[in-house]
Amino acid sequence: MTSFYLSKPYQPPRAPKNLPLNVPWALFGGISPDQFMKQYWHKKPLLVRGAIPAFVLSSQQGESLASPISPQELAAFAQDEMVESRLVKSKPWSFDTGPFSKKAIPAIEKANWTLLLQGMEAHHPAAAHILSWFRFIPDARLDDLMISIAGIGGGVGPHFDSYDVFLIQMSGRRQWKISEQKDLSLSPNLPLKILKNFKPEKDWVLEPGDMLYLPPHVAHDGIALDSGCQTWSVGFRSPSFKELLQEGLWRLAESLEDIPGLENKFADPKQGATERAEQLPNELIKQIELKLKELKLNQVDQFLPGITAYLSEPKQQAFFDGPSAPLNPKAFAKRLASHELVCSPQTRVLSLRKQVFCNGENMTQHQTPEIVRAWQTLSANKSLKTQKLGNINASSLYEAYLAGWLIFEG
Numbered sequence: 001m002t003s004f005y006l007s008k009p010y011q012p013p014r015a016p017k018n019l020p021l022n023v024p025w026a027l028f029g030g031i032s033p034d035q036f037m038k039q040y041w042h043k044k045p046l047l048v049r050g051a052i053p054a055f056v057l058s059s060q061q062g063e064s065l066a067s068p069i070s071p072q073e074l075a076a077f078a079q080d081e082m083v084e085s086r087l088v089k090s091k092p093w094s095f096d097t098g099p100f101s102k103k104a105i106p107a108i109e110k111a112n113w114t115l116l117l118q119g120m121e122a123h124h125p126a127a128a129h130i131l132s133w134f135r136f137i138p139d140a141r142l143d144d145l146m147i148s149i150a151g152i153g154g155g156v157g158p159h160f161d162s163y164d165v166f167l168i169q170m171s172g173r174r175q176w177k178i179s180e181q182k183d184l185s186l187s188p189n190l191p192l193k194i195l196k197n198f199k200p201e202k203d204w205v206l207e208p209g210d211m212l213y214l215p216p217h218v219a220h221d222g223i224a225l226d227s228g229c230q231t232w233s234v235g236f237r238s239p240s241f242k243e244l245l246q247e248g249l250w251r252l253a254e255s256l257e258d259i260p261g262l263e264n265k266f267a268d269p270k271q272g273a274t275e276r277a278e279q280l281p282n283e284l285i286k287q288i289e290l291k292l293k294e295l296k297l298n299q300v301d302q303f304l305p306g307i308t309a310y311l312s313e314p315k316q317q318a319f320f321d322g323p324s325a326p327l328n329p330k331a332f333a334k335r336l337a338s339h340e341l342v343c344s345p346q347t348r349v350l351s352l353r354k355q356v357f358c359n360g361e362n363m364t365q366h367q368t369p370e371i372v373r374a375w376q377t378l379s380a381n382k383s384l385k386t387q388k389l390g391n392i393n394a395s396s397l398y399e400a401y402l403a404g405w406l407i408f409e410g
């Protein structure tokens with residue numbers, strides 16, 4: 001059993017701002033992110049031994065590294081209503097959602113249970129740092145970091161996911177069995193989505209510091225071999241086209257509010273006498289077609305702001321707390337000259353060319369060029385330090401600070 005008291009917690013570093021994309025990374029077993037994306041991403045599984053070399057190095061020196069987050073801390077997160085948590089027990093299968101009472105969380109030495117904590121990048125800097133290693137994949141695709149902690153034998157059963165996942169072993173050992181089988185039918189009458197006919201093709205035991213990448217729809221089953229086994233999963237989102245188009249169209253429809261000419265009434269001075277009075281008039285169809293062309297509503301570019309705004313929405317359970325003693329605009333500008341302004345861990349920022357969307361809103365609309373540039377830097381680097389801001393009164397940057405979307409580091 002891993003001792004969390006004698007070993008030192010691993011402290012994952014934050015990735016540098018400019019990730020080197022064409023040099024070998026230990027995280028991918030000595031291939032570059034460029035190569036990883038070409039050869040494996042969305043295509044085939046990749047097992048990486050020693051993906052985090054610190055674990056191997058410290059064990060060579062006779063020390064062991066523990067997970068950055070202890071079992072006790074994880075149990076406390078599972079009791080917190082701000083954290084999305086689930087408890088899965090096997091033998092027999094049962095499933096519950098959190099927050100949990102202290103009593104409901106099984107003791108670490110008990111077998112056949114696992115606790116899953118979603119969106120941990122918002123709650124612990126180590127999780128946010130690990131997520132930063134994957135910023136060679138677009139922010140719009142990255143979902144969250146989930147942490148599982150399990151007793152011996154614990155797991156969520158053989159299943160498949162509809163998204164890519166990097167499974168990083170952070171504490172104890174976990175046996176992973178995987179299969180690229182076509183039969184993805186599920187067992188009926190179970191509280192979890194468990195495959196009916198799982199036929200493992202590969203079987204590995206992952207040690208702390210190892211990583212397994214799985215593309216969508218690869219069947220897998222991870223069983224904890226040690227009590228307190230922790231797996232950290234970097235998960236991705238892949239919205240359906242239905243979701244993207246519905247959300248984009250809905251926001252596009254909302255934006256028509258701001259176009260004054262659209263209040264004008266349809267008029268049909270050219271309408272002739274008709275024998276087909278039940279039909280929608282051709283005159284109306286013609287004029288609508290013209291309007292769509294005039295407003296460029298027949299072009300993809302018109303949908304993209306709505307889609308970007310949608311993808312920049314924070315998670316449902318995100319909660320923002322403004323600063324308890326907010327700086328006035330002058331003091332804010334002064335602080336920004338010497339301190340990094342960063343995104344609050346639950347904030348999502350995405351760019352659409354020169355426009356920047358934060359937590360579902362366009363932050364660069366009707367802003368001064370200095371504020372627009374500041375948002376572009378924030379979106380690219382997820383941090384900002386500048387002396388060139390100009391007037392920030394009523395700017396979207398200062399408002400985002402007041403709303404707690406942006407915070408000063410430290």
Ligand code: SIN
Nearest residue numbers: 148155156222231233
């Ligand atoms: C786990 O960490 O136990 C589950 C992760 C997964 O299978 O996606």
Ligand code: CO
Nearest residue numbers: 159160161220
């Ligand atoms: Co899975």
